[in-house]
Amino acid sequence: DTGVSQDPRHKITKRGQNVTFRCDPISEHNRLYWYRQTLGQGPEFLTYFQNEAQLEKSRLLSDRFSAERPKGSFSTLEIQRTEQGDSAMYLCASSLARRAHGTQYFGPGTRLTVL
């Protein structure tokens, strides 16, 4: 399968702990996006990379959140000092920037539960 993959699929942590999620995009895609989705809501944009450059960040991305894409391939999303309100599905998507419009292809998500 050459789609977007995310790891882990599920993460349970205690409040105050740090967590890190990984996303591997479709290999030829140079844009990578992170979204957060809470129960009953649609995904909300967090941040996006073009190659290794982080070009846009949502106001939802507090100081406790950091994302990297060091070599322009896989990306990590870290949440420090987790809070119960961080419990959500974290989705990664990738697209090809050469196109005038970019169809985003989503991974299966990482479901985070903060106890």
Add this chain to the structure above:
Amino acid sequence: DAKTTQPTSMDCAEGRAANLPCNHSTISGNEYVYWYRQIHSQGPQYIIHGLKNNETNEMASLIITEDRKSSTLILPHATLRDTAVYYCIFHRGNQFYFGTGTSLTVIP
């Protein structure tokens, strides 16, 4: 504001066409309309997108009104596996703005 308006929920009989409407009155001339669906606990799945003309692929058809203020996604022969939440989305800049979508239930 890049918002779309969709019915909260719809039912469709198995084997019949499912017609899902979407209003996007604030869409600009160069912004595409995308449709995705999300089956419970999975990532959103791309269905189709369009700018001005009607589009068809192996999954669905997309009908866009001439003024581009609304569109309809058509699943020609709905199956039980089409039960999902369907999102009609702007592609504005580099972001997708999701709403709460339409929860489609296909009934046997």
